[in-house]
Amino acid sequence: MDKSFAPIAVDLFCGCGGVTEGLKQAGFTVIAAVDNNSICYKTYILNHPNVTFFNKDIRKTSAQSIKKLLCGQKLDLLVVCAPCQPFSRLNKSVKPDERVYLILQSIRFARVLRPQYIFFENVPGLSKNNIVMDTLKGGLEKLGYVLTSPVVVDAADYEVPQRRARCIIVASQKKVDPFILPPPVTPNGNRKTVRQTIADLPEAPIGENFEDPLHFSRKHSSKALERLRHISHDGGSRNELPASLVLACHKKLEDAGEPKHYCDVYGRMRWDSVSPTLTTGCTDITKGRYAHPCKDRAITLREAALLQTFPLTYKFSGTPGEVAMQIGNAVPVNLVKNLAGAFLPKGEK
Structure with a gap:
């Protein structure tokens, strides 16, 4: 494709740039990105220095300022990956979360930017929030957009070595072809595996790694290492631990006759399968099945970044905890790359 005529996209709630990376790999030119997180901003501009970044609250970001960047050209795609925590089943808080309404800012941007398509990506719980969904649909329909019904896809079907259920909704102008979800690239039985993704990496030193600042082993406690040594390679779980090593909180629940809780804690990934869903605790063995398949470490x-399909050369800014947060919150690059082709003008796919 002639890059001078590449379709144009804008990335709202861009985080550390996973969506932008996927769009660029699919052939889009991303002209603007918005996110209020200053650490994500530093990571984003390390990897996408030519994109105009608005490091501010989406509610205080001017859609007109982005429109000026178009210089009279049409906007092909507006991507909206609003914070998913308010819609997540893991969110047990009963307190009101104002972030639940941030996705509705897309209506304001659509009114000004008039994109051909608007691509929404979030957790499946989004579709269950009737107030937000009805407001979103009503607002966009008044602007002349047609919305698809929410569809839940597994990122593993789209070349991502990870189980990750995502809700996809697309709004399109009535004059353009309706969005048709691309078929799976890696259907069940042909999925990209943990082995294919990370097995060829060199051994990770404990602490600092001067060759790759992201590829280092955490300093686990002696008790954590002892637990890991009792858990079999390639998919073992904490159910294999002797009674003396069972965590007190788990033992208390089991003694009370409660069902197994957090069974993936201290679990190992399987070499020839996809990984579990990566969260912001993706390098912490106490947060899920995030132990290496055969090494006694997380x-x-x-x-983690490779399992989210970031390129090996992708740079991250921040402390280890801040980097884990960015990786866990990111949209997998390959998911975007493989879905974005459906928005390309015919003849450019």
Whole structure:
């Protein structure tokens, strides 16, 4: 494709740039990105220095300022990956969360930018929030957009070595072709595996790694290492621990006759399967099945980034905890790359 005529996209709630990376790989030119997180901003501009970044609250970001960047050209795609925490089943808080309404800012941007398509990506719980969904649909329909019904896809079907259920909704102008979800690139039985993704990496040193600052092993406690040594390679779980090593909180629940809780804690990934869903705790063995398939350690930040399909050369800014947060919150690059082709003008796919 002639890059001088590449379709144009804008990335709202861009985080550390996973969506932008996927769009660029699919052939889009991303002209603007918006996110209020200053650490994500530093990571984003390290990797996408030619994109105009608005490091501010989406509610205080001017749609007109972005429109000026178009210089009279049409906007092909507006991507909206609003914070998913308010809609997540893992969010047990009963307190009101104002972030639940941030997705509705897309209506304001659509009114000014008039994109051909608007692509929404979030957790499946989004579709269950009737107030937000009805307001979103009503607002966009008044602007002349037609919305698809929410569809839940597994990122593993789109070349991502990870189970990750995502809700996809697309709004399109009535004059353009309706969005048709691309078929799976890696359907069940042909999925990209943990082995294919991280097995060829060099050994991760404990602490600092001067060759790759993201590929280092955490300093686990002696008790954590002892637990890991009792858990079999390639998919073992904490159910294999002797009674003396069972965590007190788990033992208390089991003694009370409660069902197994957090069974993936201290669990190992399987080499020839996809990884579990990566969260912001993706390098912490106490947060899920984030132990390396055969090494007595958690996966490294670089391994986590590769499982989210970031390129090996992708740079991250921040402390290890801040980097894990960015990786866990990111949209997998390959998911975007493989879905974005459906928005390309015919003849450019």
